Amino acid sequence: MTVISSTKNPETLSLTLVAEFDADVERVWQIWEDPRQLERWWGPPGYPATFEKHEFTPGGEAGYYMTTPEGEKPRGWWRFTNIERPHRLEFDDGFADENGEPVAEVGAGHATVTLEDLGGRTRMTVQSTFESEEQMTQMLEMGMEEGMKEALGQVDALLAEHSHA
Template identity: 75%
Template sequence: MTVVSSTKNLEALSFTLVTEFDADVKRVWQVWEDPRLLERWWGPPTWPATFEQFDFQRGGKAAYYMTGPDGTKARGWWRITAIQAPNQLEFDDGFADGNGDHVEAMGITHATVTLEEVGDRTRMTVLSTFESEEQMNQMVEMGMEEGMKEAAGQIDALLAEHSNP
């Protein structure tokens, strides 16, 4: 994986991560649509994800938790707002409490994932937009940028493992 860019835009209340992979768009799309593959990279290596619910369709919901090195569980959810397979996925992303309910104080982040062919590679752009400057700063302080880079860094191994013969 090559990180092409990582950009915070306070004015637009956004964070954009652009990466490229040595695989075609359909193979990269699989790491989003298959929850067993998704949970192998969603979250940094020290905070692996487990998806308990995954309804991959517009209006569908996903529920997951990430387990930290000390056993702490951080819960989250997605509400899928758009799917244009295999090139675009949009979802709202939020934190959840122990019952799986939205933690209002953390707000909602909207993610737009775009996959496009660039020669024989795939460029993946993940645009995260925030509700407020305060929310964006809070997420940056929590290590979102580094965490997203580490998480995306796990995708290459999955692509190599699940390559087409």
């Protein structure tokens, strides 16, 4: 199991997932940097993601949709706020309408991803922070925590495929 902990903190309005991988930091960084690899794990199983835009620079934007088993295509957006290759990545994120524009009612979250070298293995911490308790509750009720765990659970297979590179 990849995810070693998941912590909800109502005081800081955050959800933190910690996962460890049998790959070095440089390799794990690629699963964020390369949109084709990102697509292979970002959506939980059965909800593949398609990144139509992925400007991996501070101030850059990403736009994607997931395809549900029913064929619906819920969309999301990211705005990269900080990139410190290969150890730290931050972005604002939220839901998007069919034109890829942010859906204001839902609000935005902020994600901070850190990668630590564990002597050839990597610990990845993904912290999502929310604008309000209501938003956090809504996101958790929609299955965000479970979805993130399932999505991260797909990373090992992806890393194993490219370990020879």
